[in-house]
Amino acid sequence: MENIEHIWTNYQAKLHSFIQSRVGDPTTADDILQDVFLTIYSKIGTLKDSRKIQSWIYQITRNKIIDYYRSHKKMDELPESLSTQDTNPEDEALEEISRCVLPMIHNLPPHYRETIMLSEIEGYKQKDVALKQGLSLPGVKKRIQRGRAMIKDMLLECCRFEFDRRGSVIDYENINSQCNDC
Structure with a gap:
């Protein structure tokens, strides 16, 4: 078995470079490298085949990098430009339109209304809707x-929609005074 000083001498620079290439920050790479060597130090006795030490060390390193990203995924703050205080016009338009849709669903003929309510509003899978309504799956679809x-x-009778280049609604305008749903 190799001792920890020998491992440090042979692998420290390579591992630091490997880590930094994946996290982009030298200070973060230092922290992860320290965790890697603490794990190597505490687990060196579990290595069964000393000929596979390099792959073992790199596997520990990859795991530590993954751990770093997992632990920071939830903690990273949004940039100010993405703050929840700023409202997205696209989200506002979709929220307003979604309030119009439910009354429109209620105006559908009964067999369509029930099927749409089960699948789109209540979240049933189409297969389950078919069983619940005693229909074939193609019939439900x-x-x-x-x-x-x-x-x-x-919706098109009530409103004129404006779309972005990806086809997402970014704004709408009520064009029918008879339409009370929007």
């Missing part, structure tokens, strides 16, 4: 498709 098309037509 067709009802959902037709129900969605009816809702789309109702």
